[in-house]
Amino acid sequence: MPTTFTRYPVETERKDPGIGGKPPVDRRPTGGGGSGDDDEWKRLGRSGPGERLKRVRFATFFILSGDMVFFLGLAVLFFAHQGTGHIDVRTQEFIGDWHPVQLPPILFLNTAVLVLSSLTIEIARRNIFRELDVVEEWLGLGRPALRRALPWLAVTLVLGLLFVAGQWTAWKQLTAQGFAFDHWATPAVYFFYLITGVHVVHLVFGILALTSALGGLALLRKVETRQIAIDCLSWYWHAMGIAWIGLFALLAMG
Numbered sequence: 001m002p003t004t005f006t007r008y009p010v011e012t013e014r015k016d017p018g019i020g021g022k023p024p025v026d027r028r029p030t031g032g033g034g035s036g037d038d039d040e041w042k043r044l045g046r047s048g049p050g051e052r053l054k055r056v057r058f059a060t061f062f063i064l065s066g067d068m069v070f071f072l073g074l075a076v077l078f079f080a081h082q083g084t085g086h087i088d089v090r091t092q093e094f095i096g097d098w099h100p101v102q103l104p105p106i107l108f109l110n111t112a113v114l115v116l117s118s119l120t121i122e123i124a125r126r127n128i129f130r131e132l133d134v135v136e137e138w139l140g141l142g143r144p145a146l147r148r149a150l151p152w153l154a155v156t157l158v159l160g161l162l163f164v165a166g167q168w169t170a171w172k173q174l175t176a177q178g179f180a181f182d183h184w185a186t187p188a189v190y191f192f193y194l195i196t197g198v199h200v201v202h203l204v205f206g207i208l209a210l211t212s213a214l215g216g217l218a219l220l221r222k223v224e225t226r227q228i229a230i231d232c233l234s235w236y237w238h239a240m241g242i243a244w245i246g247l248f249a250l251l252a253m254g
Contacts, residue, residue, distance in 0.1 A: 052224070052228065053224070053227065053228050053231065056228050056231075056232055057231065057232065057235070060232045060235050060236065061235070064235070064236065064239045067202065067239065067243070068239070068243065071198075071199075071243050071246070071247065074191075074194070074195055074198065074247075075246070075247070075250050077191075078191050078195070078250055100188055101174070101179055101186075101188050101189055101192060102177075103170075103192075103251060103252060104169075104170040104173040104174055106166050106169050106170050106173065107166075107170055107248060107251075109166060110163050110166035110167060110170070111244065111245065111248055113159050113162050113163050113166065114159070114160075114163050114240075114241050114244055115241060115245075116159055117155075117156045117159035117160055117163065117237070117241070118237060118238055118241040120152050120155045120156045120159065121152065121153065121156040121233070121234045121237045121238075122234060122238070123152045124148075124149040124150075124152035124153045124156065124230060124234065125149075125230055125231055125234040127145060127148035127149040127152065128145050128146065128148075128149040128226060128227050128230045128231075129145075129227060129231075130144075130145055130148065145223070145226075146217060146218065146226060149217075149230060150214065150217070153210060153213060153214055153230070154214060156210060156237065157207065157210045157211065157214065160203060160206065160207045160210065160237075161207065163203065164200055164203060164204065164207070167196055167200050170196070171193065171196070174189075174192070179192075181193045191251075192251060195247050195250070195251060196247075196251075199240070199243060199244055199247055202240055202243070203240050203244075206233070206236055206237050206240055209233055209236070210233065210237075213229060213230065213233060217229065217230070
C-alpha cells in the first residue's frame with residue numbers, strides 16, 4: 001500500500017499559493033481588528049492573536065466598568081448633596097447649602113478638545129489594524145501600520161495635554177472668582193473640584209500610557225502585540241471621553 005503523509009496546519013499555511021503566501025500559523029497578525037479566524041491555533045491547542053486580543057479587551061472592559069461605577073457614584077453623591085441644608089435658629093426655616101457655581105467658559109473648549117482627541121486615537125487604532133500594512137510588516141517590508149498610527153498617537157497626546165492645561169486654567173479662573181478649594185467653599189464648589197480633579201487624574205494615567213506607547217511601540221517585535229497595546233489604550237481613552245461628557249453635563253445641570 002502507498003505511504004500516506006499527514007500535513008499539519010502550519011505546513012499547509014506555508015505552502016498556500018499566492019503572492020508571498022500566508023504567514024505561519026503561530027505568527028499570523030491580527031489584521032482587521034482581531035476578528036480573524038483562530039481555528040488553526042485551536043487545532044494546535046494554542047490561542048491565536050485574535051483570541052488574545054479578545055481576552056485583553058475583556059480585562060480592559062472589566063476594569064473600565066469599575067471606573068464607570070465610580071463616576072456614577074460621584075454623580076449620585078452630587079445629586080444627593082443638592083438637597084442638603086440647615087435650619088435657621090431664628091426663623092426655623094430650612095436654608096439650602098447648595099449654591100450653584102457658574103462654570104468657566106473654557107470647559108466647553110476643553111470638552112471639544114477631548115472629543116477631538118478621541119477621534120485621533122480611533123484613527124490610530126484603525127491604522128494599526130489595516131490589513132495590507134499588517135501583512136507588509138510581517139513580510140519584513142518595514143512597519144507601515146506603525147508609521148501610520150504613531151503620528152495620530154502623538155496628536156492625541158498633545159490634545160490630552162491641552163485638556164489638562166485647560167482644566168488647570170478653569171480651576172484658576174474659578175479661584176479668581178472667589179470660589180477657591182478651601183474650608184469656606186460651598187458643597188457645589190467642592191464637587192466641582194472633586195469631579196474635575198478625579199477625571200484629570202484618570203486622564204493623566206492615559207497620557208503616561210500614551211507617552212510610553214510612543215517611546216516603546218517600536219521596540220515590540222510582534223505586530224499583534226503592538227495592535228493589542230494600541231487597541232486597549234484607545235478603549236481607555238474613549239471611556240475617559242465618555243465619562244467627561246457625562247460629568248460635564250452633570251456640572252452644567254447642577
